[in-house]
Amino acid sequence: MLKTGLVYDPIYLLHNPGRDHPERPERLAFMVKHLETTGLLARLQPVPPYQASIDWVVRVHHPGYIEHVAEVCRRGHGYLNSLDTGVCCDSYHIALMAVGGVLSAIDAVMAGEVKNAFCAVRPPGHHAEADRAMGFCLFNNVAIAARYLQVNYQIERILIVDWDVHHGNGTQATFYDDPTVLYFSVHQYPHYPGSGSEREKGIDDGTGYTINVPMAAGCGDEDYVKTLQDQLEPSARKFKPNFVLISAGFDAHKDDPLSNMFVSEKGFAQMTAFVKGIAEGYCDGRLVSVLEGGYNLPALANSVHVHISALCGTG
Numbered sequence: 001m002l003k004t005g006l007v008y009d010p011i012y013l014l015h016n017p018g019r020d021h022p023e024r025p026e027r028l029a030f031m032v033k034h035l036e037t038t039g040l041l042a043r044l045q046p047v048p049p050y051q052a053s054i055d056w057v058v059r060v061h062h063p064g065y066i067e068h069v070a071e072v073c074r075r076g077h078g079y080l081n082s083l084d085t086g087v088c089c090d091s092y093h094i095a096l097m098a099v100g101g102v103l104s105a106i107d108a109v110m111a112g113e114v115k116n117a118f119c120a121v122r123p124p125g126h127h128a129e130a131d132r133a134m135g136f137c138l139f140n141n142v143a144i145a146a147r148y149l150q151v152n153y154q155i156e157r158i159l160i161v162d163w164d165v166h167h168g169n170g171t172q173a174t175f176y177d178d179p180t181v182l183y184f185s186v187h188q189y190p191h192y193p194g195s196g197s198e199r200e201k202g203i204d205d206g207t208g209y210t211i212n213v214p215m216a217a218g219c220g221d222e223d224y225v226k227t228l229q230d231q232l233e234p235s236a237r238k239f240k241p242n243f244v245l246i247s248a249g250f251d252a253h254k255d256d257p258l259s260n261m262f263v264s265e266k267g268f269a270q271m272t273a274f275v276k277g278i279a280e281g282y283c284d285g286r287l288v289s290v291l292e293g294g295y296n297l298p299a300l301a302n303s304v305h306v307h308i309s310a311l312c313g314t315g
């Protein structure tokens with residue numbers, strides 16, 4: 001039986017956004033250690049990342065912006081576009097490795113080497129826009145992955161489920177006029193980055209293919225699961241995705257310092273099982289989940305554990 005794949009490489013620990021930054025290397029180090037000690041790691045199929053070719057990155061980002069990221073990193077350290085997105089000399093290379101990690105997971109799923117995959121990568125991606133870094137994100141890993149699926153594998157319709165507690169403004173902007181990618185986001189609202197009202201539904205041919213479910217602070221497991229049942233399920237039924245990507249942030253967790261939601265590990269397990277069910281219903285289970293936020297180390301590690309367990313199909 002095919003296993004669930006895991007993309008991880010210690011190289012992801014080298015991206016340093018600055019002292020006392022919440023998006024710190026320990027997020028991954030602690031998580032992977034937890035997966036190891038609980039025995040889950042041994043049940044996963046390792047999927048090695050590679051450095052993404054710029055040819056894929058330019059499908060989403062402007063060449064001038066990519067060069068800007070490279071240039072700031074060459075200088076050794078600095079900020080990209082805003083003071084929350086710091087980089088070090090390794091960050092450009094590692095951001096390309098994060099993109100390449102997701103592409104590698106897609107290759108493994110498409111080749112039938114794994115049944116689905118989780119990408120424990122950083123920096124995260126869903127706030128990154130075509131020409132700017134934002135919210136700890138350099139390159140939009142999930143958006144680039146969707147284009148890669150379409151161009152490299154002729155996958156027609158892609159569903160992106162983004163349950164990070166923050167709205168994925170970069171992913172939304174990438175596909176706002178595009179009916180081939182259904183972007184579904186559930187997030188705390190009002191909250192950073194400010195976008196993601198339910199009135200934002202897409203434009204031109206893309207109208208109706210962006211679905212935002214803004215939720216007030218204080219929501220928990222039941223609210224999230226109900227949102228997926230009531231709003232994602234009927235949209236997915238109409239859209240019939242050929243591949244499912246998850247922007248898997250775990251910062252809606254009740255212990256997360258960057259939000260005011262109350263999701264527990266149980267909720268993340270249920271949400272994972274639900275989205276996995278959609279992938280099984282429409283596209284033979286083809287699903288790649290990509291880490292976005294999650295800033296309390298034990299909460300993140302425990303949430304990722306139940307998320308991967310649900311992807312494995314072992315509860």
Ligand SMILES: [Zn+2]
Pocket residue numbers: 164165166249251292293294
């Ligand atoms: Zn977030």
